[in-house]
Amino acid sequence: LDSRPGLEYVDIGGIGEWIMNRGKIPVVEYKAFAKQFNPVKYDADQWVQLAKAAGMKYIVITSKHHDGFALFDSKVTDWDIVDATPYGRDLLKPLAEACRKHGLKLGFYYSQAQDWNHPGGAAAGGHWDKAQDGSMDEYIRKIAAPQVREILTNYGDLAILWWDTPVDMTKERADMLLPLIGLRPGIIVNNRLGGGYHGDTDTPEQHIPATGMPGRDWETCMTMNDTWGYKSYDQNWKSVETLIRNLVDIASKGGNYLLNVGPTSEGLIPQPSVERLQAVGKWMQVNGEAVYATTASPFKSLPWGRCTKKLTDGGATLYLHVFQWPSDGQLLVPGLRNKVTGVYLLADAGKKALAAESVESGVSIQVPSAAPDPICSVVVLKVTGNLEIEGTVPAQQPDGTIKLTAIDATCHGQQIRYESGPERDNIGFWLDPSEWFEWTVKVAQPGKFAVSAEIAATGSGSFRIVAGDQSLQAKAPNTGNYGRFQQADLGELKIGQTGKVSIAVKAIPEGWQPFNMKSLTLKPAP
Numbered sequence: 001l002d003s004r005p006g007l008e009y010v011d012i013g014g015i016g017e018w019i020m021n022r023g024k025i026p027v028v029e030y031k032a033f034a035k036q037f038n039p040v041k042y043d044a045d046q047w048v049q050l051a052k053a054a055g056m057k058y059i060v061i062t063s064k065h066h067d068g069f070a071l072f073d074s075k076v077t078d079w080d081i082v083d084a085t086p087y088g089r090d091l092l093k094p095l096a097e098a099c100r101k102h103g104l105k106l107g108f109y110y111s112q113a114q115d116w117n118h119p120g121g122a123a124a125g126g127h128w129d130k131a132q133d134g135s136m137d138e139y140i141r142k143i144a145a146p147q148v149r150e151i152l153t154n155y156g157d158l159a160i161l162w163w164d165t166p167v168d169m170t171k172e173r174a175d176m177l178l179p180l181i182g183l184r185p186g187i188i189v190n191n192r193l194g195g196g197y198h199g200d201t202d203t204p205e206q207h208i209p210a211t212g213m214p215g216r217d218w219e220t221c222m223t224m225n226d227t228w229g230y231k232s233y234d235q236n237w238k239s240v241e242t243l244i245r246n247l248v249d250i251a252s253k254g255g256n257y258l259l260n261v262g263p264t265s266e267g268l269i270p271q272p273s274v275e276r277l278q279a280v281g282k283w284m285q286v287n288g289e290a291v292y293a294t295t296a297s298p299f300k301s302l303p304w305g306r307c308t309k310k311l312t313d314g315g316a317t318l319y320l321h322v323f324q325w326p327s328d329g330q331l332l333v334p335g336l337r338n339k340v341t342g343v344y345l346l347a348d349a350g351k352k353a354l355a356a357e358s359v360e361s362g363v364s365i366q367v368p369s370a371a372p373d374p375i376c377s378v379v380v381l382k383v384t385g386n387l388e389i390e391g392t393v394p395a396q397q398p399d400g401t402i403k404l405t406a407i408d409a410t411c412h413g414q415q416i417r418y419e420s421g422p423e424r425d426n427i428g429f430w431l432d433p434s435e436w437f438e439w440t441v442k443v444a445q446p447g448k449f450a451v452s453a454e455i456a457a458t459g460s461g462s463f464r465i466v467a468g469d470q471s472l473q474a475k476a477p478n479t480g481n482y483g484r485f486q487q488a489d490l491g492e493l494k495i496g497q498t499g500k501v502s503i504a505v506k507a508i509p510e511g512w513q514p515f516n517m518k519s520l521t522l523k524p525a526p
Helices: 016-022 027-036 044-053 092-102 136-153 171-183 240-252 271-290
Strands: 058-064 105-110 160-163 217-222 256-259 305-312 315-322 330-334 340-345 356-359 362-366 377-384 402-405 410-412 417-421 424-428 436-443 447-457 462-467 470-475 486-495 499-507 515-524
Touching: 044 058, 044 092, 044 271, 058 092, 058 136, 058 160, 092 105, 105 136, 136 160, 136 171, 217 240, 240 256, 240 271, 240 305, 271 315, 271 377, 315 330, 340 356, 362 377, 402 436, 447 470, 462 486, 470 486, 499 515
Parallel strands: 058 105, 105 160, 217 256
Antiparallel strands: 305 315, 315 377, 330 362, 340 377, 356 362, 402 515, 410 436, 417 424, 424 515, 436 499, 447 486, 447 515, 462 470, 462 499
């Protein structure tokens, strides 16, 4: 909100914690608002107990964000909670004490490369006020590095240092900060320092990588509504169902869930956040075993939900997280070939055995007619031996439609690959026209099909869709952006055989222009 004299209050668009930048608020005017910041209702013990009850194992708090304001007593600037506000007390110390008391790990977020208040700090993050003039190198040397030293030495045993937005962070600038990590041996640092340093963990933001991040530890950081900080009129809250299923989805891909809350200026966690955290905690009390200390799913995809696993001596425990409970009472675990030694519902304290049998398509489990939980019910499946899972092949739908998605495609080449992210869930990096991708599908109803695809492109590259000895030539629509997908009708293709059929997508090299493909759909033609 813009409260400058002579101006009416206006809604400054965008996420709340970027309001200074989005509104181009002068430094002196922004600083004046600190006199109104008095979080007298802040209770660190309550915060930590809420996090623990929700099932969280660690907390990361923003020690300083892009507006340069420190929530701790910094000796290198007076732009902090102690010197600039009527509250006058360090907010981080009681949180550190509460985390130690209740057994949670503590981490600090620190914005090292953007600081819109200290001279030189705004060079990377936008510049709109002469008060921001200065050298970024001097800012890092005189503000950022000393403050990082402060947060690493004044709060006890920290578990995580969380950098952010490494704009213009050269190796030389990063090297001013990197040695400070040695002050806390064993501390985990993320991948956002800059300067070519990858850190210990990757940090996909506001999305869940469709295939996880193999070979890397990672956590998805995500808001409960649309804002990281507090924004009074942002009521676009994620449902409890979404939060629980996000948690399960992330765990099934080998990651952690760093779920954000944005406290009010009084120091209170908003009630909608409290209610959602309590609901997640209630689910975790029953199902936490299927999340904690588990590893990624051995299945490429599952039609009814997700899977997490724990390897055991001589076998494995598979936790089947069922989102869509089977109406016929039969839960099929596709492609599983291991011998089953036990099956039961995690919600059943008595661990009553469920019937299971090996069938041609996998393992079929007989489950009760009603799901134990409307959001996600967990079936525990114990097996012996090294996991043996046959790849599943997409099949025609009962109406004859064949729907093929990017994640199920096999890519052939050095660069072409599946990619995921915001607005992305597609085959991409198709820079070399000699590379290609394909699906193998079970065809029960051959015939003529109308073919369409979800495509995003900045040109109009030509390509062929090949099924057996039949092919269809088509052109990608120019959507103007590699993330702007459009459903394009491509023509008709005949499939003459039943059984397993390869459907391939291959470039026509002459005048080749890359494109991304999200899905390919074949519908029976009249």
